[in-house]
Amino acid sequence: xxxxxxxxxxxxxxxxxxxxxxxxxxxxxxxxxxxxxxxxxxxxxxxxxxxxxxxxxxxxxxxxxxxxxxxxxxxxxxxxxxxxxxxxxxxxxxxxxxxxxxxxxxxxxxxxxxxxxxxxxxxxxxxxxxxxxxxxxxxxxxxxxxxxxxxxxxxxxxxxxxxxxxxx
Numbered sequence: 001x002x003x004x005x006x007x008x009x010x011x012x013x014x015x016x017x018x019x020x021x022x023x024x025x026x027x028x029x030x031x032x033x034x035x036x037x038x039x040x041x042x043x044x045x046x047x048x049x050x051x052x053x054x055x056x057x058x059x060x061x062x063x064x065x066x067x068x069x070x071x072x073x074x075x076x077x078x079x080x081x082x083x084x085x086x087x088x089x090x091x092x093x094x095x096x097x098x099x100x101x102x103x104x105x106x107x108x109x110x111x112x113x114x115x116x117x118x119x120x121x122x123x124x125x126x127x128x129x130x131x132x133x134x135x136x137x138x139x140x141x142x143x144x145x146x147x148x149x150x151x152x153x154x155x156x157x158x159x160x161x162x163x164x165x166x167x168x
Contacts, residue, residue: 002099004107007043007055007067014057014064015039024086027125030149032084042069051112058087058100065091066100070108070117078115080108085128101135109163116162122147123155132159136166 007015016036018024025034033039046055052075058066066087073081082104087097108114119137121128133139137159145153 001061002065002096002103003059004056004068004100004103005059006046006050007057009040009043011057011064012036012040012043015043015055015067018067018086018088019084021086021089023089026150027122027128028084028086029120030147054108056104058096060091060094060096064088065096068100068104070104073118078113080112080114080117082108082117082119085131097131098134101131105135105161105166109161109166114163116160118158118160120156120158122149123157129157132157135161137161138165 016034016039019028019032019034019039025032033042042053042055045053046069052072053070055069056067057064058068066085068082068085070080070082073079085097085101087100105117108117117137119132120143121132123129123142138161140158140160143156143158146156147154
């Protein structure tokens with residue numbers, strides 16, 4: 001069974017290992033927290049600002065398998081930016097990210113009251129691009145050579161999902 005929950009302080013070692021995994025880190029945004037202190041601050045912020053910020057853990061049958069997050073992008077227009085979906089390599093290829101993303105979408109849109117979810121994916125991350133489309137996101141455009149990543153300018157593909165795109 002796949003489930004999601006807010007990250008807790010006792011998830012710190014797991015999250016630190018995940019974001020620093022050689023198969024995960026190259027695909028995370030350049031602003032991603034990678035050190036323990038920054039990750040702990042994010043967990044604390046997720047607890048203190050649950051409506052505006054969240055760090056979540058993905059579990060498979062009670063075992064930690066991945067993580068994801070969101071941050072308010074525009075409070076007045078009810079837009080949240082999704083970020084940092086990462087699944088441990090041992091759990092890939094089993095639909096974990098797709099199911100967790102669907103649960104996360106419903107939580108942010110219906111439980112937290114957002115109207116629009118947005119995300120950006122590096123254009124070189126083919127696995128994430130395919131995942132976004134499987135999870136129901138609509139491709140809206142490309143930000144050409146928008147980010148400097150590992151010494152190279154890279155494109156970002158923009159996706160969005162609206163509350164009305166999902167049936168309650």
